Amino acid sequence: xxxxxxxxxxxxxxxxxxxxxxxxxxxxxxxxxxxxxxxxxxxxxxxxxxxxxxxxxxxxxxxxxxxxxxxxxxxxxxxxxxxxxxxxxxxxxxxxxxxxxxxxxxxxxxxxxxxxxxxxxxxxxxxxxxxxxxxxxxxxxxxxxxxxxxxxxxxxxxxxxxxxxxxxxxxxxxxxxxxxxxxxxxx
Amino acid sequence: xxxxxxxxxxxxxxxxxxxxxxxxxxxxxxxxxxxxxxxxxxxxxxxxxxxxxxxxxxxxxxxxxxxxxxxxxxxxxxxxxxxxxxxxxxxxxxxxxxxxxxxxxxxxxxxxxxxxxxxxxxxxxxxxxxxxxxxxxxxxxxxxxxxxxxxxxxxxxxxxxxxxxxxxxxxxxxxxxxxxxxxxxxx
DNA sequence: ACCTGAACACCGTTCAAGT
DNA sequence: ACCTGAACACCGTTCAAGT
Numbered sequence: 001x002x003x004x005x006x007x008x009x010x011x012x013x014x015x016x017x018x019x020x021x022x023x024x025x026x027x028x029x030x031x032x033x034x035x036x037x038x039x040x041x042x043x044x045x046x047x048x049x050x051x052x053x054x055x056x057x058x059x060x061x062x063x064x065x066x067x068x069x070x071x072x073x074x075x076x077x078x079x080x081x082x083x084x085x086x087x088x089x090x091x092x093x094x095x096x097x098x099x100x101x102x103x104x105x106x107x108x109x110x111x112x113x114x115x116x117x118x119x120x121x122x123x124x125x126x127x128x129x130x131x132x133x134x135x136x137x138x139x140x141x142x143x144x145x146x147x148x149x150x151x152x153x154x155x156x157x158x159x160x161x162x163x164x165x166x167x168x169x170x171x172x173x174x175x176x177x178x179x180x181x182x183x184x185x186x187x
Numbered sequence: 188x189x190x191x192x193x194x195x196x197x198x199x200x201x202x203x204x205x206x207x208x209x210x211x212x213x214x215x216x217x218x219x220x221x222x223x224x225x226x227x228x229x230x231x232x233x234x235x236x237x238x239x240x241x242x243x244x245x246x247x248x249x250x251x252x253x254x255x256x257x258x259x260x261x262x263x264x265x266x267x268x269x270x271x272x273x274x275x276x277x278x279x280x281x282x283x284x285x286x287x288x289x290x291x292x293x294x295x296x297x298x299x300x301x302x303x304x305x306x307x308x309x310x311x312x313x314x315x316x317x318x319x320x321x322x323x324x325x326x327x328x329x330x331x332x333x334x335x336x337x338x339x340x341x342x343x344x345x346x347x348x349x350x351x352x353x354x355x356x357x358x359x360x361x362x363x364x365x366x367x368x369x370x371x372x373x374x
Numbered sequence: 375a376c377c378t379g380a381a382c383a384c385c386g387t388t389c390a391a392g393t
Numbered sequence: 394a395c396c397t398g399a400a401c402a403c404c405g406t407t408c409a410a411g412t
Contacts, residue, residue: 003375003376003412004375004376004377004412005375005376006375006376007376007377030403030404030405031404031405031406032403032404032405040377040378041377041378041379042404042405042406043377043378043379043406043407043408044376044377044378046405046406046407047375047376047377051405051406052404052405052406106341106342106345106347107294122350133364137360139350139352139357140352140356140357140360140361141360141364143339143342143348143352143357143360143361144335144339144357144360144361144364144365146338146342147335147338147339147342147361148331148334148335148338148361149338150338150341150342151333151334151335151336151337151338151339151341152330152331152334152338154293154337154338154341155293155330155333155334155337158293160293161330163309163326165326165327165330169327170326170327170330170331173324173327173328173330173331174327174330174331174334174335176368177320177328177331177365177368177369177372178331178364178365178368179368180367180368180371180372181363181364181365181366181367181368181369181371182364182368184367184368184371185364185367190393190394190395191393191394191395191396192394192395193394193395194395194396217384217385217386218385218386218387219384219385219386227396227397228396228397228398229385229386229387230387230388230389230396230397230398231395231396231397233386233387233388234394234395234396238386238387239385239386239387375412376411376412377410377411377412378408378409378410378411378412379408379409379410379411380407380408380409380410381406381407381408381409382405382406382407383404383405383406384403384404384405385402385403385404385405386401386402386403386404387400387401387402388399388400388401389397389398389399389400390397390398390399390400391396391397391398391399392395392396392397392398393394393395393396393397
């Protein structure tokens, strides 16, 4: 017989890691747990990933790609304000549906640096921000929008909003405040 | 002789943990490392803290208190916009000086829930936000300001701003956009 | 060429035994 | 009343040995 064909794949490993992450947090994604999930022993994982940190980076990349896809705007971008609202809503929905995955994206501690949260403030957001605030301010406006969106959902996931009130309404309020401020400045 | 007087204290332990945190990140604050730092063995720590998670919570509380103090506004709050600028600047300065400490405040994973990032959006911010956006919108305006500030420094610390540009200017730009938006809405 | 058991270093935690 | 060494379970990682 031919000597040993692969019994798993990088994709299966990352998928298993992601499942463990969402159900049990970062500390649940153990080399042993991941290995067993894909039907293999822990040492075998080191054939495909140098160490746990590398696996976690691959996991973060996988999540980042899904977030980018989930947030991508619909083709019909008539009103930039409407497009920003739609993107922000999708962004927040993603974070709330997969809180552990979302948080991993911003856990600097030895994980991030591949595509990272960077690709977020990329093309689409930049374009919309430019349409809203004027092309000269596109980068700064995009960073402002992303900072607000990330900050809000990050605090929301961390349970930082404990003074009651309508959290959904606060998100809308903040977004409208920004849109208003950006638009006012442009005109 | 009297049988065994304390050789350390909760305060000394938390202080040691904080030093280890800032110099080596969360994973460096090990029960053994903390213990040795205060001149004791790891098992002794369990006399004062139920487990590592409890110690980390105490550490987060300690940091939160310092952040609140560092951000507290000067007595002369003439112009609320000026006061917001000053608080935002102090907030960002704290985060940049002690990035690991700051990030621990928002690491939900089994740490946070004591005073948490909550006390931030508390009294002072609420008051200023009300002065800026009108008392009816105080809570939502405060959440918007804090979300932006946290989101921005969080992304900054995570190295998410890789498209170049002036990061300081982007922070100012975002803050002014918010102030403008809040003020426009109030009037 | 891939997989595994065994081993090592390290960590959190418990506990009986010391003073 | 506090401290400690020893022990346990668990984790990441390496590696010689299997097929």
